[in-house]
Amino acid sequence: MTHRAAVLFDLDGTLADTAPDLAAALNSLLAADGRAALPFERVRPWVSWGAMRMIQLGYGETLDTARMAQLRNRFLACYEAGLCRESRLFPGVAEALDAFDAADVAWGIVTNKPGWLTEPLLAALGLSERAGTVISGDTLPFAKPHPMPLLHAARELGLAAKRCVYVGDNIRDIQAGRAAGMYTIAATWGYIPADDDPAAWQADRLMHAPDGLTPLAGELGALLGVA
Incomplete structure (x- = not known):
């Protein structure tokens, strides 16, 4: 099927609220090393x-490369063990995806999360069979903010980049989208530190709640200049 346009999404903090499970993984790691747990409100923005x-937030110290690699492997193992205990789609996302399907708008996911975590998470969220394309952080030689993953996703959907919108909650999402030549939307409901200003990311639009996604199904023609 040939689609007229597509909406591509970052995963964590944009489509899915995965912070509870990631914060739990960090606190499991800290507990194993005899360190105090961090409040969820402190972890979420990062x-x-x-x-x-x-x-780095949890250990509060400069870590050498070998120590960081060891901790990262242990952290990801903790996360894998509780991958989708509390993770959910953000309110309004399911309705938006239904609206895109009904309007013949393709949609997909471009994330820096490694594929061995992305795939089971999407299966648990019920998205594996629905997304038109899924590009993980290890699918290609480069991850965001490089534009390669977004350009690859557009090719998989059979669309030029200019017919795609990219939605993300981090400056590297907007950098990647702009470099790929896509219309970019900064998802300010995501995981953003207090001293970070999405208005400075140079996105084409700021969107403050996921329920703003559904109207895109009827706006893409005018937004992207496609019939």
């Missing part, structure tokens, strides 16, 4: 920055 930034 989830979209990835495992290493979360580990």
